[in-house]
Amino acid sequence: MAREATAVRKKPSRGRASNRIRIFDTTLRDGEQSPGCSMDHFQKVQMALQLEKLGVDIIEAGFPIASNDEFESVRDVAKAITKTSVAGLSRSAREDIDRCWEAVRHAKKPRIHTFIATSDIHLKHKLKMTRAELLKEIAASVRHARKLCKDVEWSAEDATRSDWDFLAETVKIAIEEGATTINLPDTVGYIIPSEFKRFWEHIFEKVPSYDDVVFSAHCHDDLGLAVANSIVAIESGVRQVECTINGIGERAGNASLEEFVMAIATRRDELNYRSGVKTREIYPTSRLLTSMTGVPVQPNKAVVGKNAFAHEAGIHQHGVISKAITYEIMTPKSVGRPSNTLVLGKHSGRAGLRKRYEQLGFKMSREDITAIYPRFIDLADKKKEVYDEDLIALLQQNRAEGGENYYNLEFLQVTSSTGTQPASTATVKIRQGEAEFSEVSQGNGPVDAAINAICRVVGIECRLADFSVNAVTRGRDALAEVNMMVEFDGDLQIAGHATSPDTVEAGAKAFVNAVNKFKLTEDMRKPAGKGRKAKQPAERPRGI
Numbered sequence: 001m002a003r004e005a006t007a008v009r010k011k012p013s014r015g016r017a018s019n020r021i022r023i024f025d026t027t028l029r030d031g032e033q034s035p036g037c038s039m040d041h042f043q044k045v046q047m048a049l050q051l052e053k054l055g056v057d058i059i060e061a062g063f064p065i066a067s068n069d070e071f072e073s074v075r076d077v078a079k080a081i082t083k084t085s086v087a088g089l090s091r092s093a094r095e096d097i098d099r100c101w102e103a104v105r106h107a108k109k110p111r112i113h114t115f116i117a118t119s120d121i122h123l124k125h126k127l128k129m130t131r132a133e134l135l136k137e138i139a140a141s142v143r144h145a146r147k148l149c150k151d152v153e154w155s156a157e158d159a160t161r162s163d164w165d166f167l168a169e170t171v172k173i174a175i176e177e178g179a180t181t182i183n184l185p186d187t188v189g190y191i192i193p194s195e196f197k198r199f200w201e202h203i204f205e206k207v208p209s210y211d212d213v214v215f216s217a218h219c220h221d222d223l224g225l226a227v228a229n230s231i232v233a234i235e236s237g238v239r240q241v242e243c244t245i246n247g248i249g250e251r252a253g254n255a256s257l258e259e260f261v262m263a264i265a266t267r268r269d270e271l272n273y274r275s276g277v278k279t280r281e282i283y284p285t286s287r288l289l290t291s292m293t294g295v296p297v298q299p300n301k302a303v304v305g306k307n308a309f310a311h312e313a314g315i316h317q318h319g320v321i322s323k324a325i326t327y328e329i330m331t332p333k334s335v336g337r338p339s340n341t342l343v344l345g346k347h348s349g350r351a352g353l354r355k356r357y358e359q360l361g362f363k364m365s366r367e368d369i370t371a372i373y374p375r376f377i378d379l380a381d382k383k384k385e386v387y388d389e390d391l392i393a394l395l396q397q398n399r400a401e402g403g404e405n406y407y408n409l410e411f412l413q414v415t416s417s418t419g420t421q422p423a424s425t426a427t428v429k430i431r432q433g434e435a436e437f438s439e440v441s442q443g444n445g446p447v448d449a450a451i452n453a454i455c456r457v458v459g460i461e462c463r464l465a466d467f468s469v470n471a472v473t474r475g476r477d478a479l480a481e482v483n484m485m486v487e488f489d490g491d492l493q494i495a496g497h498a499t500s501p502d503t504v505e506a507g508a509k510a511f512v513n514a515v516n517k518f519k520l521t522e523d524m525r526k527p528a529g530k531g532r533k534a535k536q537p538a539e540r541p542r543g544i
């Protein structure tokens with residue numbers, strides 16, 4: 001049944017008069033669905049706090065019905081975020097919506113984001129529903145969500161491949177039932193810009209105007225058009241854009257936040273829109289995501305790629321040195337990128353280190369400097385050149401570790417040879433408080449041997465589910481960044497992260513990092529029946 005207030009809300013602007021674009025970040029939901037991009041509980045909360053600092057308007061924290069872990073992550077993000085709206089995704093079923101509300105209701109500004117597909121392809125092959133049944137389902141789901149939460153986003157999955165007239169009908173119903181945001185995704189990244197313009201014109205012509213309903217675009221990048229299509233959408237009257245950091249997301253990814261935001265910031269002459277994003281937080285946010293997932297950004301990626309501001313050709317270098325504007329349409333500084341120059345060496349003191357961090361935009365506490373300085377000196381001893389990226393990596397590592405650790409890797413020695421089985425032997429010394437323990441073990445390679453030796457010391461059963469190594473900086477002595485997913489107790493996956501100029505040491509430290517996080521969660525994970533841990537739902541819902 002349509003809500004009575006609807007008639008009062010009819011007005012001819014749809015908020016389109018305003019040039020403020022809401023940024024809906026779905027890095028923690030659509031982004032996290034992409035292969036290799038999974039994040040653990042701690043990382044999601046840390047990432048959400050950074051997204052809030054970045055100034056996005058809505059953080060989609062996850063899909064609460066997917067698993068207990070996912071539910072808890074969304075709930076913890078909702079509790080941690082103080083200013084930004086926090087959304088959870090749900091399908092149209094009542095239990096999905098209820099579970100979503102349970103997780104997001106802790107937020108200062110909660111949002112339920114419920115969706116169902118509207119294209120005939122999905123109706124026939126996936127939902128096995130008629131159009132009439134679908135209309136009823138939309139009405140019931142939005143009505144139910146609206147009873148729980150005053151901020152409800154409704155999405156028509158596969159909107160662009162739907163019959164546009166029928167799509168308009170579905171939108172009208174969702175609005176009548178109280179949806180406050182209408183999102184029309186290009187789920188499979190199929191539409192092209194000129195067609196997307198016609199799409200929105202069609203929808204806006206068929207759907208009566210509502211002053212307080214925001215229309216939203218959610219574009220996938222299968223044809224590399226996600227950002228271009230998002231720009232067409234705002235030019236057509238859309239006032240919310242859904243995107244992800246580094247453009248991660250299903251298949252080819254989602255519209256990249258940094259590209260969309262910098263397009264409207266750089267081309268204000270043509271695009272008279274503004275977002276609330278603090279552009280100087282873009283690069284630190286991108287780096288944080290890379291360091292958490294271990295999924296590298298392609299070097300030529302716009303805005304955040306390693307080469308995005310590198311000028312190789314002599315003629316370009318000459319131009320940039322005399323005046324940056326010759327070949328640079330935006331400055332590295334405007335997106336929070338450090339200049340790629342050598343900054344500090346092993347003779348630098350704490351004051352110099354702090355100053356450089358401040359120049360890079362980081363506010364450093366005395367404790368931060370005290371913790372980082374010995375690592376910086378250690379690094380400066382090992383590396384010929386210390387780059388700003390190295391300093392950022394050190395800081396992120398320090399913050400990720402979050403103070404005093406349960407276990408610390410004090411010593412590591414590994415010998416390896418080819419043609420023998422096992423190939424490597426590792427000796428480790430681990431400090432736990434005042435006590436130190438040593439173990440020796442073998443493995444199929446140096447990292448495997450080191451991990452086996454650490455396992456012997458800590459006496460924990462676990463399995464390495466994922467492992468990746470990245471070079472953070474340039475050159476043969478580049479800092480190696482290791483990310484791994486470690487599975488404890490057969491079902492709990494925890495990420496470990498560490499950087500070091502020595503890849504094996506980075507691997508061993510990343511493992512210790514995961515073990516330390518596990519020790520932190522151990523108390524909270526009581527056996528079923530005794531406490532919080534409920535049975536996991538059988539599988540992640542499909543169809544998104």
Ligand code: KIV
Binds near residue numbers: 030185188220
């Ligand atoms: O791509 C898509 O259609 C989605 C929806 C669930 C919003 O991610």
Ligand code: ZN
Binds near residue numbers: 185187218
């Ligand atoms: Zn999507």
